[in-house]
Amino acid sequence: MSGWRLDPEGVRVVLEQTGAQARGLSRSLTGRGGVLADGGASIVDGVRSGGWVTAAVPAAVQAALEAQARQVAAILDRAAAGQVGVLNAALTYQEGNLEMAGVFQRAAADAAFSGDLSFFERYGVV
Secondary structure, eight states: OOSOOOOHHHHHHHHHHHHHHHHHHHHHHHSTTOTTTTTTHHHHHHHHTTGGGGTTHHHHHHHHHHHHHHHHHHHHHHHHHHHHHHHHHHHHHHTTOHHHHHHHHHHHHHHHHHOOOHHHHHTTOO
16 A cells, blocks of 8 residues: 545544444443343352252353453453544544554554553543
8 A cells, every 4th residue: 555545434434333333232241231231140140040050150150251251341442442543543644644643553453453552541542
């Protein structure tokens, strides 16, 4: 690729759609009635009712739910990093600051792979 070519309206639409999908995922997993809303307690309580037959299962289910909750948080963090990075890259590009646009683009890509949002936190854009 030899240069940038942006459609600001297209960028806005994609960011809005991405944000809506991320919020929907968050609500369905952690919001009221979501699978992880109560930390999985309702699922674990149901398994506990099996008595000695299922005695070892609640701890395993709880551990699996906790691991998945961390994964969901990481996915949502990465989606947020991508949105912030793309938005800031597009804004700085529109202002004619191509160097800073590239910095934001690289930071967004790095955060998408690592989940490390420190760049955005450091510069107050998260």
